Amino acid sequence: MWRSIRIRLVAIQVLLLLFALELIGGYFVSALNQSLLRTETDTVSRQTQLIATLTLPEIVTKQGTSSFPSTQGSTGGTTGANTSSTAQPLLQSFPQLINGVAYVLNKDGVVKDTSAGSALIGQKRIDSLATETLISHKKAVAVHYDTLTGQHLLSVVVPVFSQGHFVGLVESVVSVQSTYATMREVTTIFYTGSGLVLALTAVLSVLLSRAIARPVLDVTKQARKLAAGDFSERVTVHSDDEFGALGTAINDLTDKLQAAIAESQHEQGRLQAVIKYMGDGVIALDKELHYLFSNDAAMRMLPGASTPEFDPAHLLGLERIVQEEKGEWNFVKKLQDSLFNVHVTKIGTRQVQGYVALVRDVTEQEKLQAARRDFVANVSHELKTPLTSMKSYIEVLQEYPDTDEETRKRFLSVIQNETERMVRLTQDLLQLSGLETRQEPFRAGLINVSEWLSTAVNRFNLSAKQQGVTLVSEPYPTVSLRGDRDMLDRLVDNLISNALKYTAREGVVRITAAAESDQLLVSVQDSGIGIPAEDLPHVFERFYTVDKARTRKFGGTGLGLAIAREITERHGGRIAILSELNEGTTVTVSLPTVEVR
Structure with a gap:
């Protein structure tokens, strides 16, 4: 309950007011009570002092009779012969004015006169206040509660001196019950008023605390909503x-x-989008190398990334690497059949907070670099052999200018053949390079398949007859495709030329075509020497030859099938090869057809 600021504000205000009322009110009531009692005491003291001063010195010296009119109506009353004329009116009116009794005692404490009745005259008065004055000869005042009458009584004792000698005293005992009743009434009024003021103050404090606490509660409510992410x-x-x-x-x-x-x-979304769609893998680790998160690329690249036990730090060997006092690390890691370039950056300047690893799959890049190295080596080798041969023949002709005509012609024929082979090699390289880099323009047009294939077959009829090979064709489907006619001619020419080269005399080369759905399947089948199974996956690679001696014999460059694959893919198609050693080879090209309206 005390956690509420409103309750505390109300309690504080009420307690402060209560403290103030108790402090001020208590002082006020006490001062008022003392004032009332002091007023009563002063009145009685004056009356008593007046009696003691004016009359009692003479009365004390007399013996026996009372100077006060009896309050009991007895015969022992005061007579004019026994009292002074000055004191007589006061003595007669004392009981009525003061609502009390007076006692006159000599210095021995014997009652010489009293307004309480003559029966007490001559008796010794046993009273602590009177005894105190008899001893000290000083005035004494006291208030006590009389259990017999149930009233508060005020006693005033005044010493009486005659010619400087103590001769007795006058004691007045007066009821102050009315004064105490007034005091109780004042106290009741005060506390009743205080209670009303406290109640009103409490109500006002509640209203005031509500007004004060409302902004605080509103701010608290808003702060909690802010903490929850609600800004509405x-x-x-x-x-x-x-x-x-x-x-x-x-x-x-x-x-x-x-x-x-x-x-x-917004920035985080952009960063997440960039990280998500990065081609490189991004892996976040804490300072203990515990895995935090990774992007999709890393999940695709790294083996076991989709398993709960995925531990990239151990997989990449980061435990040993980050022990070095460096901010960045770069290394190459081979995992299974893939090669990765890993760049690790430390997060935090003075104290390490974590690590970020950037993983890039360089497998294809390394393969490309290897292919480039092989390409350069192959080109160098393919050019070196004919150039060496040509150089040798030229040196012989230069050294022996008198060589006979037949030998000279034979040497020049070899030089011419090697030159033509280098020209073909150069042309094939330029053609393949243009296809791979998309530098060769693609002149698309509508092509009639039947006319295209028939023309291609006719181009090789004479060559086939000269080689003793039967070239078989059949009616081709009347469909059309969209493509570059020159490229497609080179495609089919390469396939037919290869088939004729590696087919022995009396062999057969068959060119067929079939339309299936929206695809055209063109097949070139020969009955030649075939290709070993282990060489089939590599036949579309540049400069790859099953038998280099055989390739050189037939004037091949090892680029024909690589060019065929590039042309096929440039037209959105696929190329496949089936072969069995000494049984023949079938190359099938699939090209998309178009509907002619």
Whole structure:
């Protein structure tokens, strides 16, 4: 309950008021009571002092009779012969004025006269206050509660001196019950009023605390919503005071925080999108090398990334590497059949907070580099052999200018053949390079398949007859395809030329075509020497030859099937080869057809 600021504000205000009322009211009631009692005491003291001063010195010296009219109506009353004329009216009116009795005692404490009745005259009065005055010869005042009458009594004792000698005293005992009743009434009025004031103060404090606490509660509510990420509401400002300024500041903070979070989320979204769609793998690790997260590329690249036990730090061997006092590490890691370039960066300047690893699959890049190295080596080798041969023949002709005509012609024929082979090699290289780099223009046009294949077959009829090979064709489907006619001619020419080269005399080369759905399947089948099974996966690679001696014999460059594959893929098709050693080879090209309206 005391956690509420409203309860505490009300309690504080009520307690402060109660303390003030008790302090001030207690002082006021006490002072008022003392004032009333002091007034009563002063009145009785004056009456008693007046009696002692004017009459009693003479009365004390007399013996026996009372100077006071009896309150009991006895015959022992005061007579004019026994009293002074000055004191007589006062003595007669004392009981009525003061509502009490008076005693006159000599210095031995014997009652010489009293307004309480003559029966007490001559008796010794046993009274502590009178005894005190008899001893000290000083005035004494006291208030006590009489259990017999149930009243508060005020006693005033005044010493009497005659010619400087103590001769007795006068004691007045007066009821102050009315004074105490007045005091109780004043106290009751005060505490009743205090209670009403406290109740009213409590009500006002509740209202005031509610007004004070409302802005605080609004700010607290808004702060909790801010902590929960809800920026939809604002603090209602009710005043221009400090609470109003606090509410305005909270609203400004909400606006700025909302804008900052929106900007941060926008930047975070952009960063996440960049990381998500990066081609390189990104892996985040904490300072203990525990796996935090990775992007899709890393999940695709690294083996076991989709398993719960995935531990990239161990997989990449980072435990040993990060022990070096460096901020960045770069190394190459081979995993299974893939090669990865790994770049690790430390997060944090003075104290390590984590690591980020950038993983790039360089398998294809390394293969490309290897292919380039092989390409250069192959080109060098393919050029070196004919150039060496040509150089040798030229040197012989230069050294022996008188060589006979037949030998000279034979040497020049070899030089011519090697030159033509280098020209073909150069042309094939330029053609393949243009296809791979897309530098050769693609002149698309509508091609009639039947006319295209028939023309190609006719181009090789004479060559086939000269080689003793039967070239078989059949009616081709009347479909069309869209492509570059020159490229497609080179494609089919390469396939037919290869088939004729590696088919022995009396062999057969068959060119067929079939339309299936939206695809055209063109097959070139020969009955030649075939290709070993272990060489089939490599026949489309540049400069790959099953038998280099055989390739050189037939004037091949090892680039024909590589060119055929590039042309096929350039037209959105596929090429496949089936072969069995000494049984023949079938090359099938699939090309998309178009519907002619």
